[in-house]
């Protein structure tokens with residue numbers, strides 16, 4: 001297994017998607033990234049990668065719109081061929097996700113469907129659409145959450161949607177293993193991004209609470225998640241598949 005040549009990172013316009021795209025680019029991997037509404041953020045990620053000596057481009061994709069995925073796959077492979085001379089994808093990072101943190105009595109069918117539709121259904125059907133274009137020996141990383149292991153108020157639907165992603169990860173590792181494709185989940189702990197209204201970044205009380213309940217004594221940075229994902233797709237991890245790797249500094253053990 002060699003170093004990947006290219007990668008697709010969904011939700012690469014900010015947060016963990018941006019840090020993952022940059023970490024991959026730092027390893028010499030060319031990066032396609034997607035955004036839904038954050039076109040300027042996506043352009044900023046591309047600019048950062050180019051300034052750091054890498055290559056990247058951005059495409060729009062709504063993970064809640066599974067009907068668009070075949071067309072997206074054609075657009076992506078066309079861009080890969082035009083820009084970099086091959087149309088096979090080596091790495092798929094399913095990072096885009098949404099967190100709607102509602103208590104049991106507040107969850108509406110609409111919000112339930114949005115959560116499950118993006119985090120689980122969208123991840124499943126995007127993998128289905130892109131697997132025919134994934135190189136043998138490729139890698140899929142699905143971004144889950146530490147909340148599938150520990151609990152926090154109002155996270156039942158979110159955590160369940162990500163637990164489904166973890167189950168999917170193991171099943172697909174079995175299905176895609178004969179092609180040498182490794183499928184793993186990375187489960188970030190609380191990380192300082194816009195997620196959950198930016199609470200893990202901007203709420204000092206929450207940060208202090210989380211830091212006090214984390215073995216390494218602080219909240220994680222986006223760069224620490226991106227570096228872990230980049231390490232997971234590297235050849236040194238070639239015998240690792242069907243795993244859930246928690247990257248949380250030992251949160252809420």
Ligand SMILES: NC(=O)c1ccc[n+]([C@@H]2O[C@H](COP(=O)([O-])OP(=O)(O)OC[C@H]3O[C@@H](n4cnc5c(N)ncnc54)[C@H](OP(=O)(O)O)[C@@H]3O)[C@@H](O)[C@H]2O)c1
Pocket residue numbers: 010011012013014015016017035036037038039061062063064095096097098099118143144145146187188189190191192193194195196200
């Ligand atoms: N931050 C944390 O503490 C934490 C912890 C555990 C797991 N995670 C997971 O890590 C992933 C990234 O989170 P983050 O912290 O970077 O959050 P974030 O800053 O809120 O970014 C979310 C990303 O997902 C994209 N996205 C959301 N809904 C989408 C849709 N329907 N279609 C396409 N893209 C969509 C957003 O795109 P637009 O901006 O264009 O809308 C954005 O790029 C998520 O899967 C999240 O569940 C985060």
